[in-house]
Amino acid sequence: MYQDRDLKIRFSANLPQSWAGQDELTGKTDSALFGDTQAAVISIAKREVLASGQPEKLEILRDMDQDRHWFMLHIDPDFDADGNVVGVLTTILDIDDVxxxxxxxxxxxxxxxxxxxxxxxxxxxxxxxxxxxxxxxxxxxxxxxxxxxxxxxxxxxxxxxxxxxxxxxxxxxxxxxxxxxxxxxxxxxxxxxxxxxxxxxxxxxxxxxxxxxxxxxxxxxxxxxxxxxxxxxxxxxxxxxxxxxxxxxxxxxxxxxxxxxxxxxxxxxxxxxxxxxxxxxxxxxxxxxxxxxxxxxxxxxxxxxxxxxxx
Structure with missing residues (x-):
């Protein structure tokens, strides 16, 4: 999932079928996927990546619609040609078994x-x-x-x-x-x-x-x-x-x-x-x-x- 500096979703792929699709998510924030409470935690981690340019990892419990699952978020910065951080790329992994x-x-x-x-x-x-x-x-x-x-x-x-x-x-x-x-x-x-x-x-x-x-x-x-x-x-x-x-x-x-x-x-x-x-x-x-x-x-x-x- 790719987001710009305002953490607006610009692209997503391979999300679970029960989640919202790319057309529904475009222009929205993490709240659309994880709910307001968890999105606030995710936002702090992503803004740290935007500020430092260093990747971060975050474990999060997604409990929207009574469907509770643990996920590992790998948050990586996206740089432009001048080396400025212009967005973040997030890889979301299901870690329920772990x-x-x-x-x-x-x-x-x-x-x-x-x-x-x-x-x-x-x-x-x-x-x-x-x-x-x-x-x-x-x-x-x-x-x-x-x-x-x-x-x-x-x-x-x-x-x-x-x-x-x-x-x-x-x-x-x-x-x-x-x-x-x-x-x-x-x-x-x-x-x-x-x-x-x-x-x-x-x-x-x-x-x-x-x-x-x-x-x-x-x-x-x-x-x-x-x-x-x-x-x-x-x-x-x-x-x-x-x-x-x-x-x-x-x-x-x-x-x-x-x-x-x-x-x-x-x-x-x-x-x-x-x-x-x-x-x-x-x-x-x-x-x-x-x-x-x-x-x-x-x-x-x-x-x-x-x-x-x-x-």
């Missing part, structure tokens, strides 16, 4: 920032709690690295799903395999698989890690011998929708070392299993140990999962 991608990217970056802060808060908590219950630096480093690796396995599943979450049984396998290998004869899973949302996947993964480490140290996967069954079942909730009951049951071949009458485990593991994970998942917890078995059970509200498939 603006849409920018909006999506900004949303993703805000979400990434939010989730990164959550992860850092969890890591900070793990570091401080691990240090609290460690007897020396070497012990702290071994336990802390193991717990961070556990989080990394859960995070890999969440990331692979584009941050939608992780399948329960896949999460369990990701936590046990590094510690006990694949297809352990002492471990089985049954019941209803579920799709855990990101927060639930990260925290439940941490609980599964602590349960596995404890079992290797003194439970069914270690000196006590026996077997473990992880089961999941959907039950009717208390009016706020269904709930998922996830139960870790260790059946001992011989009585393990006592952890107290209530079965609560001391140290960081007890804090994770009894307080951190239930609070993060808004879940109720049952944790009991007898001479022949240990049960750790979480009843998880439907705000943390959706039913996925039956195994």
């Amino acid at each position: 603006k849409y991608r920018e909006t999506i990217l900004k949303t993703l970056l805000r979400e990434l920032s939010h989730r990164s802060k959550n992860l850092l808060a969890i890591i900070q908590s793990i570091a401080s709690q691990t240090a609290r219950y460690s007897e020396d630096l070497d012990g702290f480093l071994v336990a802390f690295r193991s717990r961070i690796q556990s989080m990394a396995h859960s995070q890999d599943l969440v990331t692979a799903s584009d941050w939608r979450g992780a399948e329960l049984f896949a999460l369990v396998e990701s936590q046990l395999e590094p510690l006990v290998g694949q297809n352990s004869a002492r471990f089985g899973m049954s019941g209803e698989d579920a799709y855990l949302f990101p927060n639930a996947a990260l925290h439940l993964g941490l609980a599964l890690h602590e349960l596995t480490v404890d079992s290797l140290a003194k439970g069914a996967l270690g000196p006590a011998g026996g077997a473990i069954e992880l089961s999941s079942e959907q039950i009717a909730g208390d009016g706020n929708g269904p709930e998922l009951v996830v139960t870790w049951t260790e059946t001992f071949a011989s009585a393990p070392e006592s952890n107290g009458a209530d079965g609560a485990k001391p140290g960081f593991s007890g804090t994770v299993l009894g307080r951190i994970v239930p609070q993060a998942l808004s879940a109720s917890v049952r944790h009991e140990t007898t001479r022949d078995r240990m049960i750790y059970q979480l009843t998880i509200p439907n705000s943390q999962f959706e039913l996925h498939l039956r195994r």
Whole structure:
């Protein structure tokens, strides 16, 4: 579109069919194309080009007739033989796709920032709690690295799903395999698989890690011998929708070392299993140990999962 020094339109071509044609635009200003409000902004940019002789770019939202679209205006000066600026040539490009991608990217970056802060808060908590219950630096480093690796396995599943979450049984396998290998004869899973949302996947993964480490140290996967069954079942909730009951049951071949009458485990593991994970998942917890078995059970509200498939 070409305009003279008074910004009167003298020529236009290749405008969208829904816009006014060249015959209607000749002699008019940008108001005929963009409306008075946006035309005032455009006019300032074009008069700057007329004064300086330097090209300008301008993003503008055209919202005439309820038809909202973003455009990029490339405004170039037109010189006469003596080097005087006698008009401006404007190339108008539709940038709706670019603006849409920018909006999506900004949303993703805000979400990434939010989730990164959550992860850092969890890591900070793990570091401080691990240090609290460690007897020396070497012990702290071994336990802390193991717990961070556990989080990394859960995070890999969440990331692979584009941050939608992780399948329960896949999460369990990701936590046990590094510690006990694949297809352990002492471990089985049954019941209803579920799709855990990101927060639930990260925290439940941490609980599964602590349960596995404890079992290797003194439970069914270690000196006590026996077997473990992880089961999941959907039950009717208390009016706020269904709930998922996830139960870790260790059946001992011989009585393990006592952890107290209530079965609560001391140290960081007890804090994770009894307080951190239930609070993060808004879940109720049952944790009991007898001479022949240990049960750790979480009843998880439907705000943390959706039913996925039956195994």
